[in-house]
Amino acid sequence: MRFNMFRYLVKEGYRSLRKNLFMSAASILVLVCCLLITGCAYLVFENVNHGFEWAYQQNIVVAYSQKGSTSEQNTAIQTAIGGMDNVSEVIFESKEALLERYSAEFGELLDDLKEDNPLQDAFIVRLKDLSLFDATVTAIEAVEGVDSVDYNADLSAMLVKIRDVVLHIGAWIILLLLLVSLFIIANTIKLTVYTRRLEIHIMRSVGATAWFIRFPFMIEGALLGTTAGTLAYGLVFGVYQVVCHYFPKTAMFQLISFADVWFTLLIGFLAGGMVVGLLGSTISTGRYLKEQTE
C-alpha cells in the first residue's frame, strides 16, 4: 500500500468518526464504562494478590531437629531444606535463641529452664507456592535429622482456594467486559457501515478491494477503542487516587501504589481498546461485505 493511499484511508477513518460524532461519542462513553470496570477489576485483583503475598509470608512451616543435634547436623538440615524448589527461605533458630525470645515475652517465668533447655533447634521455612504445600511438608519431614514439622495446613489450603476463586472471578469479569466492548464497537461500526452504504456500493462498483473498503472502518474502530482506553485510564487513575486516600493503612495490608501498575494498565487499556476496536470493525465490515457478495 502506497503512503498516500494509507494517508487517505486514515483520513477517511477519522472523517467517518467525526461525521458520526454523536454515535461515536455514545459508544466511547459506554466503552469507557466497560474499560473502567475492567481496570477496577484488575486493580482489585492485583491488590488481593498483594494481600495474599503478605498472608503467604505469615504462613510458615517450622521444622525441628532431633534433640542433641550437632551444629554440623543442623547445617546439613538447613542446606537440604533450602535446596528444595518450593522453599524461598530457611532461617535457623537455635534452642538458646528460642528460649531467649520466649523469655523476653514471658519474663522470669522461664528462668528455671535456662539450666536444662527443653526446646529444640528450629528451622523457619517459607514456601514459594502454597498449592504445593503438602508435598513440600512431606519432603521436609523426610530430611534426615528432622524430628517434627509444625504447620497450619488448613490456613494454606484456604488461602490457595480464595486466591484461585478471586483469580477466576477477576478473569471472567475482564473477559465478559471485553466481549461487551467488542459488541459495542461492532454495532457502532455496523451503523457507520449502514450510513455509508452508498459510498461502499460505489467503491465496489469501481473496483475497490475488500481491504480498501474495510481499512477506514478499522481505523475508525481503532480510534474509538484507543480514545475510550485513554479516557478510561485517566478515570481509573483518578478513582484509584481517591480510594488510596480513604483506604485505611495497616501494618498487615496496604494498597499497592499506582506507580507499580501504571505501565501495565496503560498498555492494557491502549492495546485492549485498539484490539477490540479493530476486531469489532473487522467483524462488522466483513459481515456486511459478505452479505453483499452472497
Add this chain to the structure above:
Amino acid sequence: MIEFRGVHKRYDTGIEALKGVDIKIDAGEFVFIVGASGAGKSTFLKLITREEVANSGEVIVSNFKLSKLKKRQIPYLRRSMGIVFQDFRLIDTMTVYDNVAFAMRVVGASQKDIRKRIPYVLGLVGLQNKSKAYPMELSGGEQQRVGLARALVNNPSMIVADEPTGNIDPDMSYEIMELLTEINRRGTTVIIVTHERDLVKAFQRRVIEIRDGLVVSDTKDEEVASYEI
C-alpha cells in the same frame, strides 16, 4: 468482450430470470438491451458486473470467465468497466470533483494522476465549470454527466449503463445519449439497458430484446429503424 453461453439464472425465491441466454458483444460495440420490467435486463447487467452468478452456462467478460472468478479477482473485473446508474448514486457531501476523484482514489491512483485526469474527464462531459458544485446544486442531466465522468475516469474498456436516462427529462436524455455515442466513437464499448423506445430508435444501434428470460430478438443497426419495443 462479453459472451453469454447458455446462461441460466434462478434466484433463491424461485424466479427464473434468464433461461438459456446466448449473447456475444464485441469490443467497440454500442448495444441497447431492451425489455419490459422483470424481463431479465437487470439480471443480465448483474451477471456482467458479477453482482450475481449464473446457475449454469458461462459468462465471459473482458477475458474473465466469471464462473471461475475468485472473490478477490472481482475488483479487477470491475475496473475494466464503468457503471452508470439510473439514480446517479453521487455522494451528496462531496463536490463534483471529489465524486469523480473518489473513483480514482479507490483504485489507488496518485494525487498527481487525479489532478491531471479529473479536469480532462469533466471537460469531456461538459462540466469543467462545475467541479466545485455539489450534486444537489445540479440538474438531473448534469448529475448523470457526473455519473458518466465517474464511470469514465479510470479509462475502462466498456461502459455499462442501467437506465441512464430514466430519471432525467427528454432533452437531457438526448444529450446523455450523444455523450455515450461520442465515448463509443473513441473506442469504448457501450451497453445500455433502457426501455425508452424513442431513444433506441433515434440512435440506430444494435438492440437486444429480452423477454421472460430469453433473447427474443437481436437486431443490427440497419434493422433497428423498424424495431418496435
